[in-house]
Amino acid sequence: MFSARVIASCVLSCWLGAAWAQGTPPAKPAKPAPAASAPAAAASAAGPRAPTENTAELDEVSRLMRAGKMQEALVLADAVVQSYEDRYRRGKVQVFASRSPAEAQAYLNEVGRTPSPGKQAMEAGVYPSTWGDAYYLKSFILTEMRRFPDARKAIEAAVALAPHNAAYRAELGQLLLKEKNWDEAAKEFKRAEADAREFSPPSVRGRELARALRGQAFVLVEEKDLDGAEKLYNECLKIDANDPVAKAELRYIAQKRGHKPSSAAATK
Structure with a gap:
């Protein structure tokens, strides 16, 4: 009976609908307000998500996955991840990937809390959810390849970008x-x-x-x-x-x- 009890990962087509519901456009790193909390909610209500950076590449990753070409999919997912890391991981700036304005504001508010004594206030930059989705897809691929420790590192990177x-x-x-x-x-x-x-x-x-x-x-x-x-x-x-x-x-x-x-x- 155990096989019937295994909670499998979502079928890829379902996952795509869940994970890529509209991403917010890139935002320049900004200092959050000093006191104040995957694709955007407003856009999902309006219709199909608008293209953002690297969405075409992620669509290709999903196509390769459906075709069973996991190694090729992994290489492309890694390329998307690296493109974001190279562009937006800037020194002291805390980076996030958000699906909605409310989620983005939550991250800015949390970073903007009064720092502990001796700690420097952090700046935050909020970027498209495609950054986190690339890590998520990478984890999915690595899980399919049974590379579980690597899969966990990838999904932990996604969670770090989008804790909510x-x-x-x-x-x-x-x-x-x-x-x-x-x-x-x-x-x-x-x-x-x-x-x-x-x-x-x-x-x-x-x-x-x-x-x-x-x-x-x-x-x-x-x-x-x-x-x-x-x-x-x-x-x-x-x-x-x-x-x-x-x-x-x-x-x-x-x-x-x-x-x-x-x-x-x-x-x-």
């Missing part, structure tokens, strides 16, 4: 599940849940929220908390009544208990 990107957080949680690091995985999925509720663009919020909830529930099952896991999987069904993973997991929980799932939807 729920998709990146959930992918990090996914890799921690592969390591059976339940405690750390649960922390990342909880952060992903909070970020999905507050920062995910409307077009992908439900999908990213459900993924974060499923990750937490998976850990709860491993920790024998079937009641807690069942509650979270039923929340997933409220988001999407046809969620196949949530349904399968509820059936698995029912089998562990020896009775039918509490949710009628899970039996369909």
